Amino acid sequence: MTLGFLFPLACLVFLFRPAAGDPQTYHLGFGCSSYNATNATLFIADLNATFSNLRTRISAGNTLSATSDDPRSSVPLYALFFCRSYLSQVDCLSCLSDAVSRVRICGAASGGRAISDGCTLRYESAPFYDQGTLPGNTAKCANGTSAVAGFSEVVHGLVEDLSSGVPRIAGYSAAAERDGVYAYAQCAQTLSEDVCGKCLEVSYSNVQGCLPADGGRAVDAGCFMRYSDAAFFPANQTVDLAHILEGGSGKRLTVLEGVFGGLGGVFILALLALLWIRKSRSGDHEWKGDILGEMDLQGPVKFRYRDLKSATKNFSQENKLGEGGFGHVYKGTLKNGNTVAVKRLAIAQKESTKASFQSEVKLISNVHHRNLVRLLGCCSKSNDLLLVYEYMANGSLDKFLFGKSNELLSWKQRFDIIVGMARGIAYLHHEFHACIIHRDIKPSNVLLDDNFLPKIADFGLVRLMPGDQSHLSTKFAGTLGYTAPEYAIHGQLTEKVDTYSFGVVILEIISGRRNSEPKLEPVNHYLLEWAWNLYEEDGLEQLIDKSLNPEEYNLKEIKRFIKIALLCTQSIVAARPNMSDVVVLLLSQDDPELEPSRPIFFESSCRTRGDISVSAWSNSATHATVSVTQISAR
Known part of the structure; x- marks a missing residue:
């Protein structure tokens, strides 16, 4: 040459x-x-x-x-x-x-x-170069409507061809124009052809949700897709998709081969050589490991009802693990030998509930975090709505804290549980593409795996309750003693509701006692009130669980955690830290600079009508009692 x-x-x-x-x-x-x-x-x-x-x-x-x-x-x-x-x-x-x-x-x-x-x-801080689609993949849609004839049909065909063709192109990118529609698709060059294809399949599905809007983008971790009725790339950048798609599934083509499909082989080889020289100078390289593994984000697995019925021995009492506000949970052994937890939802069987079940479960199944219980799949048959979760061998945290287990938790285990919970809640609030407020953070909703790694359960399920149509719905769905007063009394719901609950749970983990213990002397009935009194008196060491070995914990560290708990339970909502900040505070070696203000605490009693008496501390030393009727605590 x-x-x-x-x-x-x-x-x-x-x-x-x-x-x-x-x-x-x-x-x-x-x-x-x-x-x-x-x-x-x-x-x-x-x-x-x-x-x-x-x-x-x-x-x-x-x-x-x-x-x-x-x-x-x-x-x-x-x-x-x-x-x-x-x-x-x-x-x-x-x-x-x-x-x-x-x-x-x-x-x-x-x-x-x-x-x-x-x-x-x-x-x-960990390798991710092989990741294509991840939780948070979404569509960004324009507001206008196109005047192009048959616009939606053209977009549908064009982006479908791009999603099929781009993984076959060296460089994983292509721009195309068809009948007044402009579209582009791209994958990170560090992906494999198969992962690129799966990522663009998700993007193709997402971007179609924008139609008939005149523009849309699909955003994901390892790929990108866009369409518009206005040009957003130079005209000389388009490729011949028909030529690329005719190349066969096993043939990798270059973008310029698509442009110059009719030119001779010598020309193409020369061009490939030039591109190879340019690529070799770039210093780019692929990550060659499978450190994190590929994540399946195609929605939850659809289990057959008869398989789950058999796995749980017909939902027998023998297999029952527990029950909560959303229904009973059963241990199940699938045909492949895997052990799962099957939650049989106890919610009103309205047509609206059934209609939203699949979409809501798909949302929850895309939540992936090491401190959140993984939803594996679902099943819907007649009046039964079933959710299948990963099985947690050690059960819930409350049995270790409140005497249902003979095994005592060390301070190291409690430390890891507190930090893990904070990370899981922070992910729901700030990392997942839809902000999910749990609303019912408590020890019975924290499960422990074989290594006592904490995983929060029942997040997102409140959306399945009748009348709840929003992630930010104010429908009350909490447990008194853990629920922030502004939510229980006025229905004011923000992420800080979970912050308050988390603060209460910190105190329970450190003290090894429930937030309310009527059998104790009056001054110690309510854990939050007792903790605040000890904080003011500089006697926080009295709050520490007596079963903990003093030689195995740092008193300064535990006092710092108690102070963080009090910051989380302050009466002024805006004064509470968000959960991302809480993670930073917990992992810091320094004492929080802010001083907590007087918290709010609940005094709940079950009466005939289900009334709840709420005692709230103001910033003065006086107490105000408010009667709130017909708020059902789960």
Whole structure:
């Protein structure tokens, strides 16, 4: 091959690079991990070096994507950045700057992501380069309606062809135009062809939900899809999708092969050689491990009723694990030998409930966090609505705290349970794409696996209760003694309701006693009131469970946890920290700078009509008693 042939070919490639001037920084998605680095200063310095490394690789390598996983001194850092393939390098670098400025808001969070029209940036403290679709995948829809004839049908066919064709293209990206519709699809180059295909399948499904809107985007961890009735990429960037799709499922094609499908083989080989040289200079590399494994996000498994009936021995009393406000739970052994927990929902069998069951369960099944119980699948038959969860061998936390188990929890175990719970709740509030407020945080809703890892149960189920049509519905669904007063009395629901409940549970874990113990002397009846009195008297050591070995815990650490609990249960809602901040406070070695204000506590008694007497502390020393009728505690 002569240099005389390569020179005009190189010029041709240059001409197909778009002009600078539109980095497409319209914001689509942003998120921060609920985990924080222990040494924030050192971590942020390492993170800045990682961002600088990405910029250097983009600039020096003349590429639009880069990874960075150089060893760091604080915690491991893995970063991935990629621009849409139709951007110029100048615009790509501009998009990187915008993305970096956004994720800096995450501070010392161990993970962060920023997605815009023009680029995707993500960093984590664990390898993730092989991840395609993850919880949080969603669609972003425009507000207008297109005047293009047959617009929805054209979009449907075009994005379907892109989702099928892009995984076969080296570079995993393609732009196309058809009958006045413009569309683009892209996967991270670190993915395998199969993972790219699955990611785009989810994106294809999501983006169709925008129709008949005149524009839509599908945002996911490892891929991106967009359509519009207005051009958003240069005309010379389109590919011949028909040629690509005719190439067969086993053939990998390049984008420029799609553009120049009719040219001779020598021309294509020469072009591939040039692209290979450019790629080899970029410094990019794939992650070659399967550290995290592939996640199945195709919705919950649909179990057959007769299989679950057999697995639980016809929902026998012998297999019953417990019961709660949403129904009874049974231990089940499936035909493959796996042990599961089957929850038989006790909710009104209205048509509206049945209609929403599948969609709500799909939402819950996409929640993945090590401190949240995993929903494996569901079953709906006649009047039975069944949920299938992973089985937790050690049962619920309350039996270890309140005398139902002969095994005592050490302070190390209690420490890990408190921190794990905080991380799980923070994920529901701030990390999942839909904010889920649990509303019923208590020890019986915290399950423990073989290693006493805490997993919160029953999150999201309140949406299945009749009349509840929103994640932020004010329908009361809590347990008195754990429920924040503003929610129980006035129906005021925010994430801080869970913060309050979590604060009460911290006190129960540390003291080993329930939040209300009428058998004790009056001054100690209510745990929260007792804890506050001890805090004011500087006698918090009296709150610690006597079964704990003083040689196995740090008194200063436990006092810090009690103070955090009191911060969580303050009467002023805005004064309570959010759960992401609570995680930081728990893992910090320093005492919280803020001082808690006087909390609110409940005095609940079951009367004939189910009335609830609520005693609330004001900021003065006086007490006010309010009678709240017909609030049913579960």
